[in-house]
Amino acid sequence: MSDGNSKSQGINTKLAHAGYAPRDFHGFVNPPVVHASTVLFPDAQTMRTRNLRYTYGTRGTPTSEALCTAIDSLEGSAGTIAVPSGLAAVTVPLLAFLSAGDHILLVDTIYFPTRRFADTMLKRLGVEVEYYEPEIGADIAKLVKPNTRVIFTESPGSNTYEIQDIPAITAVAREHGIITMLDNTWATPLLFKPLDHGVDISIHAATKYPGGHSDILLGTVSANEKCWEQLYNTYLTLGTCAGPDDVYQGLRGLRTMGLRLKHHEASALEIARWLEGRPGVVKVLHPGLESHPGHAIFKRDFSGSSGTFSFVLEGGEAQADAFLDALRIFGLGYSWGGYDSLAVNASLADRTVASRDYGGAIMRLHIGVEDVADLMSDIEGALAAALAA
Numbered sequence: 001m002s003d004g005n006s007k008s009q010g011i012n013t014k015l016a017h018a019g020y021a022p023r024d025f026h027g028f029v030n031p032p033v034v035h036a037s038t039v040l041f042p043d044a045q046t047m048r049t050r051n052l053r054y055t056y057g058t059r060g061t062p063t064s065e066a067l068c069t070a071i072d073s074l075e076g077s078a079g080t081i082a083v084p085s086g087l088a089a090v091t092v093p094l095l096a097f098l099s100a101g102d103h104i105l106l107v108d109t110i111y112f113p114t115r116r117f118a119d120t121m122l123k124r125l126g127v128e129v130e131y132y133e134p135e136i137g138a139d140i141a142k143l144v145k146p147n148t149r150v151i152f153t154e155s156p157g158s159n160t161y162e163i164q165d166i167p168a169i170t171a172v173a174r175e176h177g178i179i180t181m182l183d184n185t186w187a188t189p190l191l192f193k194p195l196d197h198g199v200d201i202s203i204h205a206a207t208k209y210p211g212g213h214s215d216i217l218l219g220t221v222s223a224n225e226k227c228w229e230q231l232y233n234t235y236l237t238l239g240t241c242a243g244p245d246d247v248y249q250g251l252r253g254l255r256t257m258g259l260r261l262k263h264h265e266a267s268a269l270e271i272a273r274w275l276e277g278r279p280g281v282v283k284v285l286h287p288g289l290e291s292h293p294g295h296a297i298f299k300r301d302f303s304g305s306s307g308t309f310s311f312v313l314e315g316g317e318a319q320a321d322a323f324l325d326a327l328r329i330f331g332l333g334y335s336w337g338g339y340d341s342l343a344v345n346a347s348l349a350d351r352t353v354a355s356r357d358y359g360g361a362i363m364r365l366h367i368g369v370e371d372v373a374d375l376m377s378d379i380e381g382a383l384a385a386a387l388a389a
Contacts, residue, residue, distance in 0.1 A: 011190055011258050012258040012259065014073060014074065015070075015074075015254050015255055015256075015257055015258050016255055018069065018070035018071075018073040018074065018254070019031070019065075019066035019067060019068075019069040019070030019073075019251060019254075020066075021066070024062070025062075030248075030251075030252070031062050031063055031066040031248075031251070032062060032063065033063055033244050033245060033248045034061035034062050034063045034244055035244050036057045036061055036244075037056065037057040037058075038056070038057070039052070039054050039055055039056055039057070057241070058236065058239050058241045059236065060241075061244065063244045063247050063248055063251075064082050064241070064242065064244070064247050066251055067080075067082055067220075067247050067248075067250055067251040067254075068080040068081065068082055068220070070251060070254055071189075071204075071220050071222055072222065074189040074190070074193075075189045075193065075194075075195055075202050075222040076193060076195050076196065077195055077202065077222035077223055077224060077228075078223055078224055078225040078228040079222070079223055079228040079231070079232060080220055080221065080222040080223075081220065081221050081231065081232060081235045081240075082206075082218065082219070082220055082241070082242040082247050082250070083218075083219040083220070083221065083235070083240045083241070083242055084217060084218070084219065084240060084241075084242050084243065084246070085205070085207065085217045085218065085219050086111075086185060086203075086204070086205020086206070086207050086208070086217075086218075086219045087113045087114075087117070087205075087219070088219050088240050089203045089204060089205060089206075089219025089220060089221050090111070090113070090114045090117065090183065090203055090219075091117050091121075092221060092231070092234060092235055092238060092240055093181055093201050093203065093221050093223075093231055093234075094117070094118075094122065094150065094152070094181075095234060095238065096230055096231050096233075096234035096235075097149060097150055097179050097181075097227070097230065097231075098122065098125075098127050098149055098150055099126075099127075099149075100125055100126030100127065101126055101127075101128075101147060102127050102128065102147055102148075102149040102150070103127070103128040103130065103145045103147045103148045103149065104118065104122065104127055104128070104129055104130070104148070104149065104150045104151075104152060105130050105131075105132050105140065105143055105144075105148060105150070105151045105152065106118055106129065106130070106131050106132070106151075106152040107131070107132060107133075107134050107152065107153050107154055107155075107157060107164065108131040108132060108133060108134065108351050108352055108353045108354035108355075109134045109154065109157025109158055109159070109160060109162055109351070109354055110152065110154045110157070110158060110183065111154065111158045111183060111185075112158070112350055114152070114154075114183065115350055128145075128147070130143065131352050131353050131354075132353065133353055133354050134155070134157050134162035134163075134164050134354060135162060135164070135165075135293075135294070136164075136169075137164075137165035137168040137169065138165070138168040138169070138171070138172055140168075140169050140172050141172045141175075141176075144172065144176050144178070148176065148178055149178060149179060150178065150179050150180075150181060151169060151172075151173050151178055151179075151180050151181070152180075152181050152182075152183075153166060153169060153180065153181065153182045153183070153199070154182065154183040155182065155187075155192075156186055156187075156287050156294075156298075157354075158346075159310055159346040159348065159362055159364055160285055160310060160346075160348065160358075160362065161285045161286060161287050161292070161294075161309060161310060162293075162294055162354075163287050163292075163294030163295075163297045163298045163301075164297075165297055166182065166194070166197045166198070166199065166301065167197050167198055167301070170197060170198030170199055171198065173198075174198065179200050179201065179227060180198065180199045180200050180201070181199070181200065181201040181202075181203060182194040182199045182201070182202055182203065183203045183204075183205075184202050184203060184204055185203070185204050185205040185208055185209075185337075186306055186308060187302060187305075187306060188204065188209050188210070188257065188261065188306070189202070189204075190257065190258060190261055190303070190304075191261070191302050191303050191304045191305065191306065192301060192302050192303070195222070195224055197301060200223065200224050200226065200227045201221060201222070201223050201224075201227055201231065202221070202222045202223075203219070203220075203221055204219065204220045204221075204222075205218075205219055205337075206218040206219055206220050206250045206253075207219070207335060207337065208335065208336055208337025208338070209253075209257055209260070209261060209264075209306065209337040210250050210253045210254050210257055211249060211250055211253045211337065211338070212253040212256065212257060212260055212337065212338060212339065213249075213253065213338055213339060214335065214337075214338030214339070214340055215249070215338075216245075216246040216249045216250060216253075217246060218242055218246045218247065218249075218250045219242070220250075221235075260339075260369065261304070261306060261307075263369055264306055264307025264367060264368070264369070265288075265304050265305050265306060265307065267307065267367045267368075267369075267372050267375070268286070268288075268305065268306070268307040268308070268309055268365075268367040269286070269288050269289075269305065270372050271365070271367055271372060271375060271376060271379070272284050272286040272288070272289055272309055272311075273289065274376060275311050275379070276289070276291065278380075278383060279383065279387060280313060280314045280315075280319075280383045280386055280387045281311050281312070281313065281314070281383070282311075282312035282313070282314050282358070282359045282360045283311065283312040283358065283359070284309070284310075284311045284312075285309060285310040285311060285312070285362075286305070286309035286310075287302075287305060288304075288305035306337075307336070307337075307366055307367040307368070308336045308337070308364065308365070308366045308367070309364075309365060309367075310346060310362050310363060310364045310365065311362075311363055311365070312358045312359055312360040312361070312362060312363075313360050313361045313362075313363045313383075313386055314359075314360045314386075314387075315360055315361060315386060315389065316360070316361060317345075317361070318389050319360075319361060319386040319387075319389045320345040320361035320363065320386070321345075321389075322382075322385045322386045322388070322389035323343075323361075323363060323382045323383065323385060323386040324343055324344075324345060324363075324382070325385070326381055326382040326384075326385035326386075327343055327378055327379075327381075327382050328378055328381075329341060329370060329374055329375060329378040330342060330343040330365070330375070330378055330379075330382075331343070332344065336364075336366035337366065338366075338368065339368050339369045340368045340370075341365070341366060341367055341368035341370055341375055342365070342366040342368070343363060343364065343365050343366075344363075344364050345361055345362065345363060345364075346362040346363070346364045347362075348362060365379075
């Protein structure tokens with residue numbers, strides 16, 4: 001299969017051709033969607049040695065191989081697994097690298113289901129769980145213990161979009177032999193490449209921008225050479241393989257992800273800048289804005305921004321409800337990354353060390369592919385409704 005790895009190629013060329021092997025499939029442009037559990041062996045000797053490219057459905061098919069090869073070409077990783085959801089992409093590597101008695105440091109601004117898994121399953125399995133401030137940088141060294149095995153990062157942070165100094169954190173981790181993991185769903189490997197910044201394992205909810213159409217559940221986990229074998233063996237042990245139809249849809253979504261992200265980025269930045277100073281808006285939380293406290297690190301490490309950000313709405317629950325109920329184009333729904341714009345009143349009640357008063361309700365927006373003027377008009381009406389509440 002083409003790995004799309006040529007440094008002379010632009011990103012959209014890589015996306016169009018990564019995992020692309022029509023000569024393997026009678027000239028058809030896209031790989032087949034292989035629905036399979038059983039693989040037949042040609043003879044007893046081959047069956048005994050399992051000396052075949054494919055041996056059982058959970059161990060990979062041409063469909064899953066095409067997607068994982070494509071992701072490897074984007075991540076620069078030694079290997080990638082495809083799992084049934086973004087949450088599975090979080091939980092599989094945590095189970096792969098943590099044991100009873102280990103200590104894990106997680107950024108306090110993580111995706112809530114990640115926190116729920118850490119606070120329930122990991123603690124039940126005897127793992128010591130500790131949270132840290134997103135702006136900690138190299139000072140994370142002060143929290144490292146002899147039994148610290150994993151540092152889990154997410155940048156920007158969920159809902160409030162703090163930017164972490166990932167190179168500083170990974171430098172500390174390498175010094176202490178600690179595995180670093182990063183949930184890179186917001187940026188995708190097009191805007192931030194975790195392994196290039198010292199991260200060991202890159203995690204994505206491919207449900208979002210790779211899928212792009214709000215109709216699949218999918219996750220990918222990519223590892224460097226040091227961590228790949230342990231990650232892959234855990235994946236096989238857990239049997240957490242993604243279904244072929246979602247894998248195929250994820251691969252198809254990759255082909256246009258670069259074009260879609262450009263549109264998401266431009267529209268979101270235009271709306272974020274427009275929101276700054278609007279009546280009823282306390283603050284806009286978007287790392288691409290010069291007003292964002294992490295903007296300098298963002299400019300240093302990221303090549304762009306995606307379509308999801310938050311703003312602080314003056315008032316409380318009544319104003320947040322009025323804002324949401326007045327929207328006509330934005331849907332009220334969780335997830336993001338699809339073609340459709342979404343809005344939600346984000347709760348920060350789960351935070352422990354990074355909790356603060358933002359001076360109003362946190363309204364998270366995902367800016368889809370609709371026309372910006374129409375989205376601004378929708379938001380303007382909703383802001384008026386919130387002010388009147």
